[in-house]
Amino acid sequence: MNQYKEIADRIKVADAVLIGASNGLSIAEGYNIFANDERFSEYFADFQRKYGFRSLLQGIFSNFTSEGERWSYFSRMAYHYSFHTKPSELMQALHELVKDKRHFLVTSNTDDHFAMAGFDRKNIFELEGNMGEIQCANGCHDTTYFSRDVIHAMLEHEEGMNIPEQYLPKCRKCGGAMQPHIQIDTNFVYDRIWRERNRDYQSFIETFHGKHLLILEFGIGARNQMIKAPFMKLAYSEPEAFYITFNKGEVYIPEQIAEKSMGVDGDLAVIIPEILKEYRQAV
Ligand SMILES: [Zn+2]
Numbered sequence: 001m002n003q004y005k006e007i008a009d010r011i012k013v014a015d016a017v018l019i020g021a022s023n024g025l026s027i028a029e030g031y032n033i034f035a036n037d038e039r040f041s042e043y044f045a046d047f048q049r050k051y052g053f054r055s056l057l058q059g060i061f062s063n064f065t066s067e068g069e070r071w072s073y074f075s076r077m078a079y080h081y082s083f084h085t086k087p088s089e090l091m092q093a094l095h096e097l098v099k100d101k102r103h104f105l106v107t108s109n110t111d112d113h114f115a116m117a118g119f120d121r122k123n124i125f126e127l128e129g130n131m132g133e134i135q136c137a138n139g140c141h142d143t144t145y146f147s148r149d150v151i152h153a154m155l156e157h158e159e160g161m162n163i164p165e166q167y168l169p170k171c172r173k174c175g176g177a178m179q180p181h182i183q184i185d186t187n188f189v190y191d192r193i194w195r196e197r198n199r200d201y202q203s204f205i206e207t208f209h210g211k212h213l214l215i216l217e218f219g220i221g222a223r224n225q226m227i228k229a230p231f232m233k234l235a236y237s238e239p240e241a242f243y244i245t246f247n248k249g250e251v252y253i254p255e256q257i258a259e260k261s262m263g264v265d266g267d268l269a270v271i272i273p274e275i276l277k278e279y280r281q282a283v
Helices: 003-013 023-029 038-051 056-060 067-083 089-098 148-156 192-207 228-237 255-260 268-281
Strands: 016-021 102-107 124-126 129-136 178-182 213-218 242-246 261-264
Touching: 003 089, 003 242, 003 261, 003 268, 016 089, 016 192, 016 228, 023 089, 023 268, 038 056, 038 067, 056 067, 067 129, 067 148, 067 178, 089 268, 102 192, 124 192, 129 148, 213 228, 228 242, 228 255, 242 255, 255 261
Parallel strands: 016 102, 016 213, 102 124, 213 242, 242 261
Antiparallel strands: 129 178
């Protein structure tokens, strides 16, 4: 039996599907925050020249000369990596594969691409936040705010690598600066939604205890402690669970769960639509 058909069949018979995803999935979609690629050069050439940034990520963690410059960087990031993107074929295929099943998704991706492809936000736990939201940079209170309008206004009035003062978002409580709700520093806030989804994640696992739980893991590094380690532990402790890890060039399955696991190496942009083809043909 071919591997994609086996995966399609496993999705069909599963009671529920738990999905974990990290950067590898975004990279397969064409959004690589680690690379000095065409997309990054197209929108950040001036920042590359001034600071020598070689990736989007490098800029995220750097010190800018002013708040206006910092927001010039972050508003472009939110716009070009999230708000202004279209759902990829790969993400839509993934949604179609699980939409008729109970499913839950845990991700460190902050680009909101799952929701854009049709996944219900109630089923998405964004561990490291969402670049389309903002929070107090001091972390003085734990509310997050949607930033679409603020971001659009900033980009409309951007002057070179600067956002004029009057368009910079300010904290409603302390009056200080705001920043994207992503894990830039220790001020990252665990807001109400974050805490709710964390509970939902635990209760999803409890609900399907002892059932045929299919665990799908996409593009997560072998040493990832936030998603991969708990998933492998779950695969080990749940008698009826089955674990499938998809990773380009870095498939890792520990000995203890080898019998109830499968590793798939290759390009997710090709693999996921192939699985969907098999899924549609399966009876
Ligand atoms: Zn504040």
